[in-house]
Amino acid sequence: MKMWRRAPKPDMSRPGELxxxxxxxxxxxxxxxxVRMGAQIVDLLLTLGAAIALLILLGSLxxxxxxxxxxxxxMLFFFTRIPYYVLSEILWNGQTLGKRLMKIKVVSNDxxxxxxxxxxxxxxxxxxxxxxxxxxxxxxxAGDPIYTLIALAWIFGTLLVPLCxxxxxxxxxxxxxxxVIHLPQPVLLADVATYAAPKTGKPEDFTFLSxxxxxxxxxxxxxxxxxxxxQKTGLPYETSKTYSDTLAKVVDNIRRRIDxxxxxxxxxxxxxxxxxxxxxxxxxxxxxxxxxxRSDKHFDAATDASETDSTA
Amino acid sequence: MEAKEYIRSARFREERxxxxxxxxxxxxxxxxxxxxGLSFMQARDLAALYRQxxxxxxxxxxxxxxxxxxxxxxxxxxxxxxxxxxxQERLGGVLTKFLTQGAPQAMRRSWAFILLGFLCMxxxxxxxxxxxxxxxxxxxxxxxxGLAGGRGPGSTTxxxxxxxxxxxxxxxxxxxxxxxLFSHNTRIAIFVFGLGVFLxxxxxxxxxxxxxxxxxFVALHVDRGLGWDIAGWLSIHGVTELSAICxxxxxxxxLGFAVLFPGQRTRARxxxxxxxxxxxxxxxxxxxxxxxxxxxGFGRQLVQDMNTRLLIGWGVGALWVAWxxxxxxxxx
Numbered sequence: 001m002k003m004w005r006r007a008p009k010p011d012m013s014r015p016g017e018l019x020x021x022x023x024x025x026x027x028x029x030x031x032x033x034x035v036r037m038g039a040q041i042v043d044l045l046l047t048l049g050a051a052i053a054l055l056i057l058l059g060s061l062x063x064x065x066x067x068x069x070x071x072x073x074x075m076l077f078f079f080t081r082i083p084y085y086v087l088s089e090i091l092w093n094g095q096t097l098g099k100r101l102m103k104i105k106v107v108s109n110d111x112x113x114x115x116x117x118x119x120x121x122x123x124x125x126x127x128x129x130x131x132x133x134x135x136x137x138x139x140x141x142a143g144d145p146i147y148t149l150i151a152l153a154w155i156f157g158t159l160l161v162p163l164c165x166x167x168x169x170x171x172x173x174x175x176x177x178x179x180v181i182h183l184p185q186p187v188l189l190a191d192v193a194t195y196a197a198p199k200t201g202k203p204e205d206f207t208f209l210s211x212x213x214x215x216x217x218x219x220x221x222x223x224x225x226x227x228x229x230x231q232k233t234g235l236p237y238e239t240s241k242t243y244s245d246t247l248a249k250v251v252d253n254i255r256r257r258i259d260x261x262x263x264x265x266x267x268x269x270x271x272x273x274x275x276x277x278x279x280x281x282x283x284x285x286x287x288x289x290x291x292x293x294r295s296d297k298h299f300d301a302a303t304d305a306s307e308t309d310s311t312a
Numbered sequence: 313m314e315a316k317e318y319i320r321s322a323r324f325r326e327e328r329x330x331x332x333x334x335x336x337x338x339x340x341x342x343x344x345x346x347x348x349g350l351s352f353m354q355a356r357d358l359a360a361l362y363r364q365x366x367x368x369x370x371x372x373x374x375x376x377x378x379x380x381x382x383x384x385x386x387x388x389x390x391x392x393x394x395x396x397x398x399x400q401e402r403l404g405g406v407l408t409k410f411l412t413q414g415a416p417q418a419m420r421r422s423w424a425f426i427l428l429g430f431l432c433m434x435x436x437x438x439x440x441x442x443x444x445x446x447x448x449x450x451x452x453x454x455x456x457x458g459l460a461g462g463r464g465p466g467s468t469t470x471x472x473x474x475x476x477x478x479x480x481x482x483x484x485x486x487x488x489x490x491x492x493l494f495s496h497n498t499r500i501a502i503f504v505f506g507l508g509v510f511l512x513x514x515x516x517x518x519x520x521x522x523x524x525x526x527x528x529f530v531a532l533h534v535d536r537g538l539g540w541d542i543a544g545w546l547s548i549h550g551v552t553e554l555s556a557i558c559x560x561x562x563x564x565x566x567l568g569f570a571v572l573f574p575g576q577r578t579r580a581r582x583x584x585x586x587x588x589x590x591x592x593x594x595x596x597x598x599x600x601x602x603x604x605x606x607x608x609g610f611g612r613q614l615v616q617d618m619n620t621r622l623l624i625g626w627g628v629g630a631l632w633v634a635w636x637x638x639x640x641x642x643x644x
Contacts, residue, residue, distance in 0.1 A: 018390075018393075020366070020393045020397065021397075022363060022366045022393075024366045024367075024369055024370045024389070026369075026386060026389055026390045026393060027386060028390055087403065090399060090401070090403065090406070091403070093394065093395070093398040093399060105394065107394070112397065113397035113398060113399055113400075114398075114399050115399065116399065116401060116406050117588060117591065119399075120591060120595075121587060121591050124591065124594070128502075128506055132502065175583070175584065175587060177584065183391070183394075184386065184387035184390045184391060185387060186336055186384050186387035186388040186391060187384060187387075188329070188332070188333075188336075188380070188381075188384045189380040189384070190380075191322050191325060191378060191380070191381065192378070192380075193319050193321075193322045193378070194322055218377050221377055222377065222379040225378070225379055225380070226379070229380070278319060281319060281321070281377055281378070282319045282320075284377055285319070285320060285321055285375055285376065285377055286320075288374065288375065288377070289320075289374075289375060
């Protein structure tokens with residue numbers, strides 16, 4: 001428990017940091033290879049469908065001879081997919097239909113808006129990365145094992161590139177200076193600190209003194225926030241006995257850790273935690289204003305190495 | 313209730329929540345209709361509220377420990393950022409700008425690389441031409457069997473003339489257009505562009521070899537006294553097509569040069585900067601290849617007269633040159 005929480009690497013965990021011109025960094029989730037592959041397949045099916053529709057139209061007009069069908073099909077596919085990718089990403093600000101479906105989006109590396117140049121480059125590189133070796137692979141006969149191997153190695157190599165960097169950028173992204181993110185969904189939950197306390201006849205006031213509040217940091221506070229939020233968001237275990245068991249255990253732990261002497265009866269558990277959350281948050285936020293950030297309960301371990309967390 | 317009275321961050325949130333909600337609604341509207349679909353007041357509010365939300369996020373990171381609030385502000389600011397900083401160009405504008413300014417200016421800026429491409433191919437053609445007259449057997453060394461279409465030192469003059477003037481009806485119209493587009497020379501254009509990054513050498517070798525084939529092919533026809541006829545046959549699309557290959561080669565060489573001689577910049581940066589013009593050159597080359605395919609697919613079959621062929625071919629060539637030389641000159 002202690003080991004894996006105490007060794008966070010702050011820079012490694014946030015590769016999606018983007019700095020807008022306003023100067024306040026935003027942290028975005030990097031879209032993984034799987035999601036992007038899914039979007040790619042949707043786009044591929046769409047453009048292929050459009051190309052086939054055009055091909056059937058041409059076929060009904062009887063313009064060509066049978067010997068050139070293959071070349072015409074390849075040409076139509078080419079001429080539907082190139083404009084599709086570039087134009088849709090320009091029109092929808094870095095999203096194709098597949099990307100819209102998967103709720104992912106292309107953003108610029110440097111925090112400025114996407115340029116036409118970047119979008120053209122990243123989509124032209126897609127030709128060189130995927131489609132060129134792909135068509136090579138399809139058109140080659142089995143009698144040409146060397147070229148088949150080269151095409152396979154090419155595809156494999158370009159697929160490997162996104163796995164080798166933290167932002168999952170493919171070759172086109174690297175050259176164009178872009179990467180792909182998950183579109184964040186803003187959902188404003190109610191403030192736990194303003195949850196109405198259950199109405200009982202007399203107001204029970206739990207008072208916490210500063211020596212009670214010197215034991216925990218932001219991590220524990222936010223874990224408690226999640227726990228309290230669970231009673232409102234209607235998780236499946238909310239009504240079950242597990243939830244009240246958890247509450248009891250948490251109350252027990254907190255009381256032991258902060259040396260809280262007064263008894264807390266089971267029906268007071270939620271109110272106790274609520275009151276403790278409010279007091280702890282006000283206290284920690286005040287410390288933070290004065291320049292002392294407590295990220296978790298080990299905040300003083302650096303200054304006082306002799307202390308162990310046996311009380312946890 | 314009392315909590316608000318003493319938790320500063322709860323108060324902070326309550327004072328600004330209405331603005332955030334308003335921004336959220338505006339962002340949603342901007343995302344569905346585009347920023348251009350917003351009214352003036354809405355657009356103004358979007359920008360103002362976005363900056364306000366950015367400030368709120370910065371403050372909340374300092375004073376608040378409410379995880380839900382931080383996550384919400386982060387997501388809201390990101391969404392607002394993405395709609396405020398969306399590219400505002402119109403498609404028509406982008407195309408017009410590329411055709412009237414971007415492309416010809418890029419061509420003029422990289423004239424040296426394109427000239428280098430032409431030189432490499434010209435040298436190859438000259439060598440192929442001279443080598444053929446030295447010994448006709450060189451023809452088989454340069455020319456792959458599939459590309460020659462049965463034409464070689466062994467075939468009769470009548471056969472060669474027949475290919476030039478009386479093409480089989482299968483190879484015309486859309487079919488020929490498509491076949492041509494995926495033909496040998498398009499692949500060469502793609503490869504000389506792509507291979508340029510690898511320190512220029514493969515691109516130069518490839519375009520030189522292409523020149524060799526071309527030279528030997530011309531020499532074969534000159535040898536039989538069909539010099540002007542083959543010139544006409546090749547000119548009608550070849551002027552455009554071979555120029556496209558040279559332009560693609562120039563773009564590739566530009567990338568290779570950036571890798572070889574980055575100067576004070578890092579190689580990645582030099583490559584990125586060279587990529588701006590190289591991409592435009594590649595697009596120009598693609599445009600030229602499509603035009604060449606049109607000429608090949610329709611023009612060559614319809615026009616059988618040698619002089620007309622020469623005229624069309626070089627006329628189109630002159631049009632390209634005019635575009636590159638005159639396009640995008642400022643009116644300063």
